[in-house]
Amino acid sequence: MEYKDKNVPEVVIKRLPRYYRYLGECLDQGIMRISSGKLSEKMSVTASQIRQDFNYFGGFGQQGYGYNVEYLHNEIAQILGLKNGYKAIIIGAGHLGMALANHASFEKRGFAITALFDIDEKKVGTKINGKPVFHIKDIERFIKKNNISIAILSLPKSEVIELADKLAEYGIKGLLNFSSAEIKTAKHVAVENVHMSDSLMTLSYKIKLEEDKENL
Amino acid sequence: MEYKDKNVPEVVIKRLPRYYRYLGECLDQGIMRISSGKLSEKMSVTASQIRQDFNYFGGFGQQGYGYNVEYLHNEIAQILGLKNGYKAIIIGAGHLGMALANHASFEKRGFAITALFDIDEKKVGTKINGKPVFHIKDIERFIKKNNISIAILSLPKSEVIELADKLAEYGIKGLLNFSSAEIKTAKHVAVENVHMSDSLMTLSYKIKLEEDKENL
Numbered sequence: 316m317e318y319k320d321k322n323v324p325e326v327v328i329k330r331l332p333r334y335y336r337y338l339g340e341c342l343d344q345g346i347m348r349i350s351s352g353k354l355s356e357k358m359s360v361t362a363s364q365i366r367q368d369f370n371y372f373g374g375f376g377q378q379g380y381g382y383n384v385e386y387l388h389n390e391i392a393q394i395l396g397l398k399n400g401y402k403a404i405i406i407g408a409g410h411l412g413m414a415l416a417n418h419a420s421f422e423k424r425g426f427a428i429t430a431l432f433d434i435d436e437k438k439v440g441t442k443i444n445g446k447p448v449f450h451i452k453d454i455e456r457f458i459k460k461n462n463i464s465i466a467i468l469s470l471p472k473s474e475v476i477e478l479a480d481k482l483a484e485y486g487i488k489g490l491l492n493f494s495s496a497e498i499k500t501a502k503h504v505a506v507e508n509v510h511m512s513d514s515l516m517t518l519s520y521k522i523k524l525e526e527d528k529e530n531l
Numbered sequence: 532m533e534y535k536d537k538n539v540p541e542v543v544i545k546r547l548p549r550y551y552r553y554l555g556e557c558l559d560q561g562i563m564r565i566s567s568g569k570l571s572e573k574m575s576v577t578a579s580q581i582r583q584d585f586n587y588f589g590g591f592g593q594q595g596y597g598y599n600v601e602y603l604h605n606e607i608a609q610i611l612g613l614k615n616g617y618k619a620i621i622i623g624a625g626h627l628g629m630a631l632a633n634h635a636s637f638e639k640r641g642f643a644i645t646a647l648f649d650i651d652e653k654k655v656g657t658k659i660n661g662k663p664v665f666h667i668k669d670i671e672r673f674i675k676k677n678n679i680s681i682a683i684l685s686l687p688k689s690e691v692i693e694l695a696d697k698l699a700e701y702g703i704k705g706l707l708n709f710s711s712a713e714i715k716t717a718k719h720v721a722v723e724n725v726h727m728s729d730s731l732m733t734l735s736y737k738i739k740l741e742e743d744k745e746n747l
Contacts, residue, residue: 325575326542328736332729359541395732396739403731414627414685420711420728426735464738465731469630489738491731495636503745505737507730512636513548514723515619515681515707516611519642520544521721522680522705523612529719 323371330368331395333358338388350381397425401489402463406478407470408433408448411493415469416443429461458485465489472496479504539587546584547611549574554604566597613641617705618679622694623686624649624664627709631685632659645677674701681705688712695720 337357341349355362369375372394375387392398403421405412408431415421421428431448433439439450449457457463466487468475475496482490482504489505492498498506553573557565571578585591588610591603608614619637621628624647631637637644647664649655655666665673673679682703684691691712698706698720705721708714714722 328733329729331736332726332732335732336726336729394736394739396735397732399735399739399742401735401738409630410626410633411630414625414630415727417626418727420726421731424728424732426731465734467731488741489734491734503741505734505741507734507737509727509730510548510552510636511631511634511725512640513545513552514725515637515642515683516548516551516613516640517544518681518705518707518721518723519612519615519617520547520610521723522617523610523615525704525719525721526615 327368327371330358330360331391334368335388335391335395335397338384338391341384342388347384348381349384349387354382392425400425400427401465402427402429402461403465403467403491404429404454404457404463405431405446405467405469406433406451406454407431407468407474408435408438408443409469412467412469413443415467415493416446426465428467429463430457432457455481455485458482458487463487465491467491467493469493543584543587546574546576547607550584551604551607551611551613554600554607557600558604563600564597565600565603570598608641616641616643617681618643618645618677619681619683619707620645620670620673620679621647621662621683621685622649622667622670623647623684623690624651624654624659625685628683628685629659631683631709632662642681644683645679646673648673671697671701674698674703679703681707683707683709685709 337354351362351365355365358365366374372390375382375390403426405415405428408416412431412433416428416431428446430446431443432451432454433448434451438448441448464487466482468478468490472494475492475494475498479490479498479500483501487504489507490498490500492506492508500506553570567578567581571581574581582590588606591598591606619642621631621644624632628647628649632644632647644662646662647659648667648670649664650667654664657664680703682698684694684706686694688710691708691710691714695706695714695716699717703720705723706714706716708722708724716722
């Protein structure tokens with residue numbers, strides 16, 4: 316694949332998982348070829364935007380008769396690093412951590428969730444969805460020994476900030492942050508913040524829009 | 532506020548919660564005025580994009596010396612419907628439902644989480660973060676009596692699809708869907724899907740990019 320980093324805009328990067336998911340659904344349904352028009356309709360993105368997006372990565376050879384779904388799905392997986400076998404741990408085995416450990420789609424996308432970490436002695440030594448819960452004091456050794464790339468942070472805001480720097484030292488390359496803490500880490504460590512209330516606000520906007528229409 | 536629906540693009544709508552959050556942080560820090568340049572830097576969006584975004588809603592009167600933070604924060608809250616007092620319920624009191632019931636940012640944004648619903652008799656009658664858990668059989672009455680607008684769906688995919696139609700009948704106006712089910716409802720019901728693995732895929736992209744740079 317001819318793929319160079321052309322400073323792909325964040326908004327394009329954010330669309331890649333959606334393309335990937337949708338193409339996966341097509342494959343599940345046995346759809347082997349898709350036009351940019353059809354893809355556009357499904358994704359609520361214009362066909363020209365789709366072509367622009369794909370051009371950042373070489374274009375994927377659409378030739379009038381549409382994209383090869385399996386090829387495109389594979390290429391996007393590659394671009395997203397889903398074939399790199401990144402291993403992850405979950406830090407914080409509270410309700411959210413447990414929900415995440417049970418969340419099938421993480422492993423479906425190629426990420427191995429290898430263990431959870433907590434300070435609660437009642438949880439340490441148990442398993443959640445087959446994954447062991449270890450004490451946080453053992454985290455450095457575990458990360459280094461098992462070559463863990465990703466830490467999923469499902470612990471309180473106050474604990475996240477101090478931890479983030481240590482995780483970078485131990486070799487973690489990316490943090491998926493579910494807390495509202497604003498994390499500043501070493502430059503080579505990637506951070507993705509999950510703001511669950513953003514989705515609720517977007518939903519609220521849509522409800523309000525519909526109500527405004529009804530009141531016209 | 533002069534605000535007309537000009538078919539605001541989805542990507543602009545999705546940025547509103549981020550503006551809102553960031554402006555809230557400014558207010559917490561006592562920052563009363565902000566330039567579009569500074570806002571641009573913080574949001575990783577160009578200043579011209581910010582002006583374009585705001586123009587969908589009347590522009591918010593930036594006049595060379597920047598935006599009034601409190602005014603802007605208030606206007607965006609209004610646009611997002613955060614002042615409409617939408618009430619929500621959580622359906623499914625498993626780990627994710629419990630995590631969501633404990634998630635402070637929902638109520639911080641103006642949404643009242645009034646109750647949870649489940650079929651598990653062991654959970655029915657208990658409280659989670661002060662919110663009662665009721666049996667799902669009582670959901671219709673509860674929604675109608677309490678004028679609930681939003682249902683947060685934290686239950687298995689298989690159960691979501693059947694439920695969605697009923698909720699629309701009962702008067703629910705928006706669904707926040709945490710399952711991987713693709714929901715098709717009546718046109719007037721808004722749906723926001725939360726794909727937690729999308730964030731993990733975006734993180735993976737960034738890790739891969741960094742690794743590729745290191746290997747150059």
